[in-house]
Amino acid sequence: MTLKSFEQRNGNLVLPGERLGVIEEFIPDSGTYVKDGVIYAKIIGRALMDMLNRRVSVYPLNEGAVVPRIGSIVVGQVGNAQSDNVLVRIFQVGAKKKMTGFFGGILHVSDVSERYVDSISDACKPGDIIRAKVISGKNQIYHLSTADKNLGVIYAFCSLCSNLLEQRRHEMYCSKCGNIEKRKTAYDYGKEVL
Numbered sequence: 574m575t576l577k578s579f580e581q582r583n584g585n586l587v588l589p590g591e592r593l594g595v596i597e598e599f600i601p602d603s604g605t606y607v608k609d610g611v612i613y614a615k616i617i618g619r620a621l622m623d624m625l626n627r628r629v630s631v632y633p634l635n636e637g638a639v640v641p642r643i644g645s646i647v648v649g650q651v652g653n654a655q656s657d658n659v660l661v662r663i664f665q666v667g668a669k670k671k672m673t674g675f676f677g678g679i680l681h682v683s684d685v686s687e688r689y690v691d692s693i694s695d696a697c698k699p700g701d702i703i704r705a706k707v708i709s710g711k712n713q714i715y716h717l718s719t720a721d722k723n724l725g726v727i728y729a730f731c732s733l734c735s736n737l738l739e740q741r742r743h744e745m746y747c748s749k750c751g752n753i754e755k756r757k758t759a760y761d762y763g764k765e766v767l
């Protein structure tokens with residue numbers, strides 16, 4: 574099965590017994606079963622292929638599960654940082670929509686801000702909570718953008734002592750250790766109740 578056929582499936586309805594992939598490609602997760610190395614849907618629901626974590630699962634329809642789509646506003650936690658991007662563990666889609674699992678996303682330095690950002694670490698750091706928009710689902714990876722005033726970091730933590738950072742004019746301040754850091758924040762930094 575090719576990536577292209579997955580693209581048509583992600584978030585779409587699948588029926589019990591429907592082939593989702595093979596165990597060489599994916600880790601079978603909830604709502605699936607494996608037979609002879611092939612992963613099948615166990616229930617009627619929406620299929621999710623998480624290409625970053627290589628997991629495939631099926632969410633029951635009656636739980637009102639949502640999956641990110643292009644244009645979705647999502648909230649997630651920043652994970653590993655690479656040279657010019659960070660991985661994001663998406664845990665919320667839309668306005669407090671319940672999610673049954675986690676989705677992997679990527680934020681590239683060029684999508685951080687409308688302004689030029691030299692380094693991804695000037696925009697967000699591992700552990701931060703960000704609000705972002707899904708701009709592409711190419712290859713089943715959610716590419717994110719924070720280039721808007723309502724998008725960006727909503728909670729940031731001191732990289733020295735993990736204390737919640739306070740926003741001051743153009744910098745982030747740690748009231749515990751005095752450390753000063755940079756972030757690309759959303760206009761309502763620190764206000765969203767998670």
Ligand SMILES: [Zn+2]
Binds near residue numbers: 735
């Ligand atoms: Zn600190």
